[in-house]
Amino acid sequence: MYKLENHKGCVNSLNFHPDGSLLASGSDDLKVVVWDWKCGKSLLSFETKHRSNVFQSKFLPLGGDLHIATCARDGQVRLAQVSVQEGLRSSRKLGSHRGPCHKLAVLKDQPQVILSAGEDGIIFRHDLRNSKPERVTNVKRGESELELYSINSHPLNSNEFCVGGRDQMVRTYDQRKTGSGVPPLKLYCPFKKFTNYMSYHVTCALYNHNGSEILASYNDEDIYLFDVNGEEHTFVHQYMGHRNGATIKGVNFFGPNSEYIVSGSDCGNVFFWDRNTEAIVQWFLADDNGVVNCLEPHPQVPYLCTSGLDWDIKVWVPSFESEPALHGLADTVIENVSDRSRWAYTPDINDNDSQMLWMLWRHLSSRDRTRVSMTYYARFVK
Numbered sequence: 001m002y003k004l005e006n007h008k009g010c011v012n013s014l015n016f017h018p019d020g021s022l023l024a025s026g027s028d029d030l031k032v033v034v035w036d037w038k039c040g041k042s043l044l045s046f047e048t049k050h051r052s053n054v055f056q057s058k059f060l061p062l063g064g065d066l067h068i069a070t071c072a073r074d075g076q077v078r079l080a081q082v083s084v085q086e087g088l089r090s091s092r093k094l095g096s097h098r099g100p101c102h103k104l105a106v107l108k109d110q111p112q113v114i115l116s117a118g119e120d121g122i123i124f125r126h127d128l129r130n131s132k133p134e135r136v137t138n139v140k141r142g143e144s145e146l147e148l149y150s151i152n153s154h155p156l157n158s159n160e161f162c163v164g165g166r167d168q169m170v171r172t173y174d175q176r177k178t179g180s181g182v183p184p185l186k187l188y189c190p191f192k193k194f195t196n197y198m199s200y201h202v203t204c205a206l207y208n209h210n211g212s213e214i215l216a217s218y219n220d221e222d223i224y225l226f227d228v229n230g231e232e233h234t235f236v237h238q239y240m241g242h243r244n245g246a247t248i249k250g251v252n253f254f255g256p257n258s259e260y261i262v263s264g265s266d267c268g269n270v271f272f273w274d275r276n277t278e279a280i281v282q283w284f285l286a287d288d289n290g291v292v293n294c295l296e297p298h299p300q301v302p303y304l305c306t307s308g309l310d311w312d313i314k315v316w317v318p319s320f321e322s323e324p325a326l327h328g329l330a331d332t333v334i335e336n337v338s339d340r341s342r343w344a345y346t347p348d349i350n351d352n353d354s355q356m357l358w359m360l361w362r363h364l365s366s367r368d369r370t371r372v373s374m375t376y377y378a379r380f381v382k
Contacts, residue, residue, distance in 0.1 A: 026057035095133035121145025164202030264292025
């Protein structure tokens with residue numbers, strides 16, 4: 001629909017206010033901008049006081065002024081209190097990791113509490129009423145701390161959360177069970193224990209709308225959907241065709257009941273998959289510099305904001321009255337798969353050409369069973 005332009009660096013974070021009225025963005029320029037996205041204009045911009053790239057900026061569900069939590073490459077977790085009329089009122093450091101901190105989890109029914117996960121392997125709970133954070137646990141791979149890239153809270157049970165990082169496992173924890181080396185509630189991994197898959201790792205993991213499933217995107221691999229009650233090495237669905245190799249890339253659900261999966265790609269495109277058929281049902285170029293990292297669906301209506309290496313934010317709205325033709329998709333999928341240095345495990349698929357043919361066949365056959373109708377969009381808006 002339009003571009004939001006104010007930042008002077010790559011935009012690493014997008015977050016809608018819970019009521020959907022505002023959008024907050026964080027950038028390499030160390031600033032957070034609050035947008036009236038409906039009008040396509042910025043309401044305020046403020047310095048976060050981070051010393052390096054801002055990776056996350058999230059609204060807190062508190063009354064009065066706007067409260068925005070941020071984390072960054074400098075490891076700090078900070079809280080800013082801002083007013084649209086007066087700008088930044090206050091800023092304070094809530095805590096700090098010994099390495100970059102990429103993601104925060106905001107708890108819906110505990111508005112004073114923020115969870116953070118850092119590359120030091122530590123998970124902190126930041127209670128705004130306390131002067132120091134509480135260490136929930138430290139996640140280890142063998143004897144070493146595991147670099148964490150993602151944390152997400154269960155939508156219906158804020159005591160539970162999932163994390164992903166520099167190995168193949170998605171781990172779930174209970175924030176009430178604290179202490180060094182606390183074991184996870186459960187582990188999820190799509191791969192069998194083959195040596196050639198040891199370098200795959202999780203760049204983003206999150207729950208669906210009711211917490212019954214977890215979605216995880218893997219570096220230089222595919223996107224996998226797990227049943228929270230499933231076994232460790234089983235997955236429900238696998239979504240293929242994009243490329244996740246250049247950055248720590250996000251992934252998200254789209255639709256009121258998580259009907260679609262949406263991800264950016266190193267080719268600069270955004271991909272939509274049907275959750276059940278695994279078919280690519282939409283794709284489009286969303287970053288001129290070549291990499292889309294962030295995808296933020298609006299909480300009430302079928303709008304989507306994206307950002308990446310470009311210095312702007314793009315706002316997308318549904319406009320087609322017929323199913324997209326998807327011209328050029330097959331060539332892009334083939335190029336993305338060819339660019340991978342390693343290959344996903346698929347039964348009876350042992351070479352690169354076979355895998356590409358199998359992927360395209362699955363897309364074309366399942367797409368016949370998938371229709372993106374205006375009826376769905378009307379129901380979503382309603």
